[in-house]
Amino acid sequence: MRHERQVELLKRVAASGDHLEGLHAAASATNAASAYTDPARFELERKLLFRPGPLFFGLSAGLAEPGAYRAMRADGLPLVVVRQADGSLKAFVNACRHRGAPLVEPHSSGQGLKAFHCPYHAWTYEPSGELRARPLSAGAFDDVASPCNLLRRPVAERYGLVFVRPHGDEPIDVDEVLGGAEDDLGAFGLDGYTHVESRTREWHFNWKLFFDTFSESYHIRTLHRNSLAPNFNSDCVIFEPFGRNLLSVGLRANVRDEFAKPETDWSLLPYGTIQYFLVPNGLVVHQLDHVETWIVEPLAVNRTRTTTSVYAPEPPATDKARNYFVKNLDMLLNVTGEEDFALMQQIQQSLDAGALTELVYGANEPPLIHFHDQINRVIAESTN
Ligand code: FES
Numbered sequence: 379m380r381h382e383r384q385v386e387l388l389k390r391v392a393a394s395g396d397h398l399e400g401l402h403a404a405a406s407a408t409n410a411a412s413a414y415t416d417p418a419r420f421e422l423e424r425k426l427l428f429r430p431g432p433l434f435f436g437l438s439a440g441l442a443e444p445g446a447y448r449a450m451r452a453d454g455l456p457l458v459v460v461r462q463a464d465g466s467l468k469a470f471v472n473a474c475r476h477r478g479a480p481l482v483e484p485h486s487s488g489q490g491l492k493a494f495h496c497p498y499h500a501w502t503y504e505p506s507g508e509l510r511a512r513p514l515s516a517g518a519f520d521d522v523a524s525p526c527n528l529l530r531r532p533v534a535e536r537y538g539l540v541f542v543r544p545h546g547d548e549p550i551d552v553d554e555v556l557g558g559a560e561d562d563l564g565a566f567g568l569d570g571y572t573h574v575e576s577r578t579r580e581w582h583f584n585w586k587l588f589f590d591t592f593s594e595s596y597h598i599r600t601l602h603r604n605s606l607a608p609n610f611n612s613d614c615v616i617f618e619p620f621g622r623n624l625l626s627v628g629l630r631a632n633v634r635d636e637f638a639k640p641e642t643d644w645s646l647l648p649y650g651t652i653q654y655f656l657v658p659n660g661l662v663v664h665q666l667d668h669v670e671t672w673i674v675e676p677l678a679v680n681r682t683r684t685t686t687s688v689y690a691p692e693p694p695a696t697d698k699a700r701n702y703f704v705k706n707l708d709m710l711l712n713v714t715g716e717e718d719f720a721l722m723q724q725i726q727q728s729l730d731a732g733a734l735t736e737l738v739y740g741a742n743e744p745p746l747i748h749f750h751d752q753i754n755r756v757i758a759e760s761t762n
């Protein structure tokens with residue numbers, strides 16, 4: 379993040395009062411509980427937000443060399459992105475053209491792919507997606523009209539971020555997707571990072587509860603009283619909208635220490651958990667010494683799959699250095715799994731049972747107000 383931007387954001391904190399009241403939204407808001415529980419609403423969200431995409435598909439890190447690939451489901455569709463010999467990325471539907479078997483494990487990544495080998499009847503494909511052979515089929519498919527190449531999907535990368543479109547063939551304009559966040563995100567040099575590890579898990583809550591719990595800091599002092607609370611501010615976050623995306627910066631408790639220095643020396647990075655929410659499915663978190671990404675995949679109105687990855691600014695030189703980042707990932711998944719997501723699952727159960735008709739978002743939770751406003755607008759426009 380450019381120095382002027384860090385100073386600009388810190389100035390907002392300096393001018394915001396003892397409890398960061400100056401960072402509050404203009405007004406609180408409410409949202410219908412059915413936004414989290416109604417299957418018809420969920421289907422609309424999938425149709426309007428997830429199916430057309432573009433969807434975040436992780437960082438370019440780990441996809442540097444020809445033959446490097448990453449497979450994931452996007453709107454349920456199995457996709458695989460592969461680095462080509464000419465340096466470009468291609469995205470394919472990860473389904474064999476014979477009878478649909480996945481060519482690589484649906485949530486996996488790897489290096490040095492020379493060909494796709496179908497595990498079912500051994501059809502093989504070039505990394506470019508062309509069918510190479512149907513071994514030992516004795517001419518049984520010679521009359522098939524289709525060339526049976528892998529089906530392609532639009533993919534684009536910029537600033538070290540990869541996006542795919544699960545359905546449709548319209549090209550992806552990454553700047554348009556980022557909606558103004560490209561200046562900040564570009565300055566992080568994400569294309570220089572190294573992938574350390576990814577983990578995929580499933581949860582029993584609506585996908586939007588993921589964004590809710592990550593984007594505000596109000597819950598830290600209570601829910602995370604034994605983990606994060608001593609070191610983090612719980613009053614408010616720095617919030618900024620980028621189209622339907624948003625920036626939410628969680629602050630360290632000691633952020634005001636920086637104000638004792640001359641402004642030219644100010645730095646936000648040691649004091650901020652800088653989170654870019656790439657709606658509908660991505661979160662890029664810039665921590666001082668590493669980057670985390672989250673990819674959210676709605677499975678049902680009350681079921682969500684998350685893939686969490688950690689990236690290091692340089693390839694870890696030793697096992698010990700690598701372990702440091704793996705430990706960070708362990709800690710992140712422990713706190714979110716045992717504290718945030720455990721509670722989100724209870725909230726979902728209660729909402730499913732009709733416990734509340736509406737939820738309230740405070741002025742001290744500005745990202746939630748923006749996020750739900752954006753989603754509700756998309757839904758309202760489609761039904762008008
Ligand atoms: S499904 Fe792939 S070869 Fe039959």
Ligand SMILES: [Fe+2]
Nearest residue numbers: 591597602718
């Ligand atoms: Fe939390």
